[in-house]
Amino acid sequence: MLKLYGGARSRASIVQWYLEELGVPYEFVLLDMQAGEHRNPAFLALNPIGKVPIIQDGDFVLSESGAILLYLAQKYDPSYPSAPEQQAELYQWVLFANATLGPGVFVETSREKEAPVLLGPLSDRLQHHPYILGTSFTVADVALGSMLAYIPLMLKLDLSPYPGVVAYITHLTERPAYKKAMSGRGK
Amino acid sequence: MLKLYGGARSRASIVQWYLEELGVPYEFVLLDMQAGEHRNPAFLALNPIGKVPIIQDGDFVLSESGAILLYLAQKYDPSYPSAPEQQAELYQWVLFANATLGPGVFVETSREKEAPVLLGPLSDRLQHHPYILGTSFTVADVALGSMLAYIPLMLKLDLSPYPGVVAYITHLTERPAYKKAMSGRGK
Numbered sequence: 001m002l003k004l005y006g007g008a009r010s011r012a013s014i015v016q017w018y019l020e021e022l023g024v025p026y027e028f029v030l031l032d033m034q035a036g037e038h039r040n041p042a043f044l045a046l047n048p049i050g051k052v053p054i055i056q057d058g059d060f061v062l063s064e065s066g067a068i069l070l071y072l073a074q075k076y077d078p079s080y081p082s083a084p085e086q087q088a089e090l091y092q093w094v095l096f097a098n099a100t101l102g103p104g105v106f107v108e109t110s111r112e113k114e115a116p117v118l119l120g121p122l123s124d125r126l127q128h129h130p131y132i133l134g135t136s137f138t139v140a141d142v143a144l145g146s147m148l149a150y151i152p153l154m155l156k157l158d159l160s161p162y163p164g165v166v167a168y169i170t171h172l173t174e175r176p177a178y179k180k181a182m183s184g185r186g187k
Numbered sequence: 188m189l190k191l192y193g194g195a196r197s198r199a200s201i202v203q204w205y206l207e208e209l210g211v212p213y214e215f216v217l218l219d220m221q222a223g224e225h226r227n228p229a230f231l232a233l234n235p236i237g238k239v240p241i242i243q244d245g246d247f248v249l250s251e252s253g254a255i256l257l258y259l260a261q262k263y264d265p266s267y268p269s270a271p272e273q274q275a276e277l278y279q280w281v282l283f284a285n286a287t288l289g290p291g292v293f294v295e296t297s298r299e300k301e302a303p304v305l306l307g308p309l310s311d312r313l314q315h316h317p318y319i320l321g322t323s324f325t326v327a328d329v330a331l332g333s334m335l336a337y338i339p340l341m342l343k344l345d346l347s348p349y350p351g352v353v354a355y356i357t358h359l360t361e362r363p364a365y366k367k368a369m370s371g372r373g374k
Contacts, residue, residue: 048308051287060272066286067278074271084261085247091254091278098286099253100238107294121235 002026003056005043007033011065012053013181014146018069018139020177022076026055066098066143073139093132093140097147105151119162122148126164130171145172189213190243192230194220198252199240200368201333205256205326207364209263213242253285253330260326280319280327284334292338306349309335313351317358332359 004019004026006012010033019026031037031052038050047054047063054063055071062068073080073090081087104114122144126132132140149169151157159166172178191206191213193199197220206213218224218239225237234241234250241250242258249255260267260277268274291301309331313319319327336356338344346353359365 048312049283049287049305050308060275062272062275062279064279064282064287066282067275070278071271071275074274084258085249087261088247088249088254088258091257092249092251095251095253095282095285096236098282099289100236100251102286103290103294107290107296109294109296118236121237125235 003029004053005029005031005046005056006053007031007038010052011146014065014142015053015055015068015072017146017178017181018072018142020180021137021142021175022072024072024076064098066094069094069139069143077139079136079138089133090138090140094143097143101144101147105155105157111155111157115157116161119159119165123162123164126168128164130168132168141172145169145178149173149178190216191240192216192218192233192243193240194218194225197239201252201329202240202242202255202259204333204365204368205259205329207367208324208329208362209259211259211263251285253281256281256326256330264326266323266325276320277325277327281330284330288331288334292342292344298342298344302344303348306346306352310349310351313355315351317355319355328359332356332365336360336365 002019002024004012004015006015006028008030012028016026016028031043033052037043038052044050046056046061049063051063053065053068054061055068057071057075062071070090074087081090101118103110104118105111129135131137132144145168148165149172151159152169159169173182189206189211191199191202193202193215195217199215203213203215218230220239224230225239231237233243233248236250238250240252240255241248242255244258244262249258257277261274268277288305290297291305292298316322318324319331332355335352336359338346339356346356360369
């Protein structure tokens, strides 16, 4: 069975949400990060950088939540697109979520400048579509939605100027798979 | 012809390096970022978030340097792997470069803690292989190598504890395609 390694409060929840959406059976291997279990030799043998989440799918080990999402989409989502352009749009939103939005709003020194630049256009777009790529839920929503859903949980950032973002967070966090991953974290 | 939009000092250089490696003809559309050309309506119509780089390949517009690299690899690299696991390793290193390494070492508040965590294992790995995935140059080296090569250019961070990283930077930045992209930036 696919194993997902993560901490109780880690980006493993993002991967877990997507595994729940896909209905892929998995075992959650909970590491006690406060006790430094991610720095133990057994874990470093799987990921020398000692970051979570990682997955182990058979003999294959993969790190980076965004890469894991894309791998799972490609392997387990029956509606994964075949056109390179459509695949690239998924790459784009996963990279945007993890490399642009995350550092932009969660790094305190960039937040004030970046939040309107990033969240304004996102809000406009999300007011016209229920999902970031239009009418279908995709892995792009897992990457983007989980990063956006962290904002009200972790930051004092007024989202009221971005009603499309607020509606999107509400809509996604009501999904049973999201709730299961977030409430069952570590179980 | 494929168009690459970027500023004189922007991540467009990363994409330009890879286009040079692939031998894909392209036009570099230089935006005067200091004059705010990336916030002009013409550019915002292509990318509402107003970030560079973007590419326009026929009618297809794509943003996020990491996503652009992966798209170009898939479309134009004849040795792009067909196995999902090998593709996922490319995703992993692109995500690592842009979402973990970049924010880890270029955000001042995290640098001291993250630099050894990230650069130590990378250095060990790179002392045993010329490229991050072994004996072949791949898109993963473009993503990882360009981010690493920014360190001595932009930061006061002593790389001497990481000889594998130093050798890798030296090795990659001697490639003609790298030199052409960096020296011809904006031409």
